[in-house]
Amino acid sequence: xxxxxxxxxxxxxxxxxxxxxxxxxxxxxxxxxxxxxxxxxxxxxxxxxxxxxxxxxxxxxxxxxxxxxxxxxxxxxxxxxxxxxxxxxxxxxxxxxxxxxxxxxxxxxxxxxxxxxxxxxxxxxxxxxxxxxxxxxxxxxxxxxxxxxxxxxxxxxxxxxxxxxxxxxxxxxxxxxxxxxxxxxxxxxxxxxxxxxxxxxxxxxxxxxxxxxxxxxxxxxxxxxxxxxxxxxxxxxxxxxxxxxxxxxxxxxxxxxxxxxxxxxxxxxxxxxxxxxxxxxxxxxxxxxxxxxxxxxxxxxxxxxxxxxxxxxxxxxxxxxxxxxxxxxxxxxxxxxxxxxxxxxxxxxxxxxxxxxxxxxxxxxxxxxxxxxxxxxxxxxxxxxxxxxxxxxxxxxxxxxxxxxxxxxxxxxxxxxxxxxxxxxxxxxxxxxxxxxxxxx
Amino acid sequence: xxxxxxxxxxxxxxxxxxxxxxxxxxxxxxxxxxxxxxxxxxxxxxxxxxxxxxxxxxxxxxxxxxxxxxxxxxxxxxxxxxxxxxxxxxxxxxxxxxxxxxxxxxxxxxxxxxxxxxxxxxxxxxxxxxxxxxxxxxxxxxxxxxx
Numbered sequence: 378x379x380x381x382x383x384x385x386x387x388x389x390x391x392x393x394x395x396x397x398x399x400x401x402x403x404x405x406x407x408x409x410x411x412x413x414x415x416x417x418x419x420x421x422x423x424x425x426x427x428x429x430x431x432x433x434x435x436x437x438x439x440x441x442x443x444x445x446x447x448x449x450x451x452x453x454x455x456x457x458x459x460x461x462x463x464x465x466x467x468x469x470x471x472x473x474x475x476x477x478x479x480x481x482x483x484x485x486x487x488x489x490x491x492x493x494x495x496x497x498x499x500x501x502x503x504x505x506x507x508x509x510x511x512x513x514x515x516x517x518x519x520x521x522x523x524x525x526x527x528x529x530x531x532x533x534x535x536x537x538x539x540x541x542x543x544x545x546x547x548x549x550x551x552x553x554x555x556x557x558x559x560x561x562x563x564x565x566x567x568x569x570x571x572x573x574x575x576x577x578x579x580x581x582x583x584x585x586x587x588x589x590x591x592x593x594x595x596x597x598x599x600x601x602x603x604x605x606x607x608x609x610x611x612x613x614x615x616x617x618x619x620x621x622x623x624x625x626x627x628x629x630x631x632x633x634x635x636x637x638x639x640x641x642x643x644x645x646x647x648x649x650x651x652x653x654x655x656x657x658x659x660x661x662x663x664x665x666x667x668x669x670x671x672x673x674x675x676x677x678x679x680x681x682x683x684x685x686x687x688x689x690x691x692x693x694x695x696x697x698x699x700x701x702x703x704x705x706x707x708x709x710x711x712x713x714x715x716x717x718x719x720x721x722x723x724x725x726x727x728x729x730x731x732x733x734x735x736x737x738x739x740x741x742x743x744x745x746x747x748x749x750x751x752x753x754x755x756x757x758x759x760x761x762x763x764x765x766x767x768x769x770x771x772x773x774x775x776x777x778x779x780x781x782x783x784x785x786x787x788x789x790x791x792x793x794x795x796x797x798x799x800x801x802x803x804x805x806x807x808x809x810x811x812x813x814x815x816x817x818x
Numbered sequence: 819x820x821x822x823x824x825x826x827x828x829x830x831x832x833x834x835x836x837x838x839x840x841x842x843x844x845x846x847x848x849x850x851x852x853x854x855x856x857x858x859x860x861x862x863x864x865x866x867x868x869x870x871x872x873x874x875x876x877x878x879x880x881x882x883x884x885x886x887x888x889x890x891x892x893x894x895x896x897x898x899x900x901x902x903x904x905x906x907x908x909x910x911x912x913x914x915x916x917x918x919x920x921x922x923x924x925x926x927x928x929x930x931x932x933x934x935x936x937x938x939x940x941x942x943x944x945x946x947x948x949x950x951x952x953x954x955x956x957x958x959x960x961x962x963x964x965x
Contacts, residue, residue: 401821401822401825402825403822403825403826403829425892427829427894429829429830430894437830438830441826441830443822443826444823444826444827447820447822447823447826448823476822483820483821484820484821484822484823485822486822487822574832574835587908588903588907588908588909588910
């Protein structure tokens with residue numbers, strides 16, 4: 378039993394990803410070596426401690442990934458956030474979280490794996506310099522029209538409302554608006570209105586005074602105050618509770634608000650960029666969104682088209698993501714083959730660019746030998762009626778029967794040697810020979 | 819609603835959200851003292867003092883030590899902060915009797931003497947409540963602690 382546990386710990390210690398587990402009280406009970414390396418904390422310092430006291434990050438209170446899994450029943454993948462390491466250094470991470478259950482399916486703990494994505498930020502800046510418009514890839518008319526509009530509004534302070542389905546890149550549009558605006562050197566504060574519970578959202582946006590509520594042990598500045606003279610991005614604005622919408626309307630109209638638990642009126646000068654993926658007209662009709670707030674936010678509306686309406690951009694986006702993942706995974710994939718491209722262009726992409734990006738990453742992980750993404754590397758939901766066994770050999774242009782037999786003859790049928798020359802696995806050569814009726818011996 | 823989710827809301831001091839899962843635990847396991855300890859704090863911080871007092875009274879009669887032996891650090895107990903905030907008026911309460919009861923309850927997680935002090939003050943304001951007299955009896959210095 379004890380030996381088994383040691384083996385498990387050794388396996389977990391061998392991972393490149395940081396990993397820790399907590400018990401049902403949120404006390405850390407396992408911390409692997411990569412977690413030590415990334416955070417700077419030693420196992421002995423953290424074991425038995427509450428995770429919130431170790432990482433001391435805002436997200437522990439508002440967006441704890443394990444709590445999110447407990448509430449939604451779904452594991453969390455690739456959540457981007459920041460943690461505070463030993464020495465107060467903040468590092469960007471991407472994490473996965475899941476809940477550990479006992480034999481009665483009752484949660485008894487949680488597991489979080491994470492990786493330092495500081496290097497990803499370097500990649501992002503490289504890719505941003507190699508895209509059309511502040512990291513956005515778009516050659517279709519609808520996209521270039523949006524780019525022109527962003528340039529046209531660079532000298533105004535008017536509020537912007539970005540509408541578009543989930544995964545269409547609304548946040549990137551907001552980034553581009555801020556970067557081209559005259560407020561580009563001032564603060565740019567982002568708030569996701571759907572992440573925080575209503576009671577925390579008010580404190581988050583407007584701040585609170587010491588003693589405003591239990592645990593408000595000191596004054597806290599809100600996001601609006603923090604963004605003074607700059608820009609605030611209110612993502613998922615339609616998820617904001619109606620009471621908060623009234624307060625937001627007042628900030629837009631008068632630039633004033635009060636911190637929770639304080640009667641002093643504060644005045645700020647903040648430009649608002651808001652975004653939503655819900656049908657806002659419908660939300661107004663259903664009484665979930667204030668019409669007057671909509672008109673105040675919608676001074677400059679930008680509608681980001683879904684990917685299925687800008688299919689011509691798909692090949693460019695694929696190329697962009699191939700470049701990105703080549704850097705990330707240290708591969709040299711050049712392209713996608715025609716069949717895969719055809720499948721990718723014709724897929725409806727309900728999750729839009731985010732789904733396409735995930736798909737290309739999936740293909741990168743599946744692709745072991747080739748310098749091209751073939752349709753068989755894609756998820757089954759995208760390719761249909763493709764015989765991947767047969768297709769695999771057809772699509773590998775490095776192998777054809779005449780060349781292969783010539784090479785095998787030349788090297789006394791040493792398949793390992795021939796595989797090396799072709800840049801494929803030995804088993805690939807063996808399977809190809811089998812597929813054309815030449816068996817071993 | 820899992821026990822773990824109750825623990826999480828308690829850890830981040832979201833007392834109103836912690837109540838339901840903690841109540842569920844006690845419903846399934848009436849002897850679950852750790853959940854009761856947390857639930858008492860949650861009740862005091864959500865304006866349900868009567869519920870807090872009843873549960874507190876029940877628990878100290880059952881196992882006095884389980885509250886007095888609280889380790890604020892390893893149990894992440896908010897009582898040291900709460901008592902401080904209540905005493906210096908950072909958290910305001912309108913009713914003096916209720917404030918004494920609340921402080922009496924919360925102080926027991928940190929100091930038996932201070933707790934007794936507040937229950938005595940509460941008793942002077944409302945001598946009719948038999949629960950308070952009984953609590954003071956249990957808190958008397960000569961009272962034996964249970965194990």
